[in-house]
Amino acid sequence: MPLDNVEKQLRNVIQTLYEAQVAISDYAGPQSIEAVQQQMNRLVSQYSELDKIKDTLDVNIPKEIVMYVEDGRNPDIYTREFVEIVAKQNQFLNGxxxxxxxxxxxxxxxxxxxxxxxxxxVEHVLRATSGKYKPKLEETPDQIVPAKHES
Known part of the structure; x- marks a missing residue:
């Protein structure tokens, strides 16, 4: 599945970034340069793979979620807030x-x-709109016909 492949690639990118951070923070002079260069080369190739994968996906991510992530917020919070708003609107409309x-x-x-x-x-309209129509005991619903008005 394409999304699984993207997730795997993103995990690899995160791991490489972590390893690069460790290599840079443990910098021990010229001998560390090669390790950092390897991490950066691997990162570039992983970004290249992600770029190739993007053309196989047809996924639209709402702009609001992207903005949440860019602001350092958890997209799950957006989802929870969205569900709460929809539930409130649903209650309002039901009322x-x-x-x-x-x-x-x-x-x-x-x-x-x-x-x-x-x-x-009136009874015809009530039946058509699922209203509270209470037929008389002696009449059946098919006996009730809208009254004809003379012009």
Whole structure:
């Protein structure tokens, strides 16, 4: 899998950077130069391999995640915050839906009470919108037809 290969290459780059850091911090004069040069050459070839792999990938990383990483933050925090925001928005929208459903049902009852001749239309709308329609015991849903209005 291409992403597994990228992950492996990135781990190699990180390891090489660590080894280069150790070689530089343990610098013991001219004899250490060769070790540092080897680490740098290996790093260049690993970057070259990563560059070749990039053309085989079709992955889009959101700009916000890249900015998180560039700012030294953990991308998992971004994911957690994103999930929390989506959950809050979902709760808000569910609340709005319930409020509209309740309003629909109250309005339907008021229309049926005020305009009894529209009862068939109201019940048709309630059925179509999954509203709280309570058929009379003697009627079946297929018997309820929207009232015809004369123009």
């Amino acid at each position: 709005k839906m319930r409020a509209f459903e309740d309003f629909r049902d109250v309005l339907a009852e008021q229309i049926k009470t005020t305009f009894p001749e529209l009862q068939g239309d």
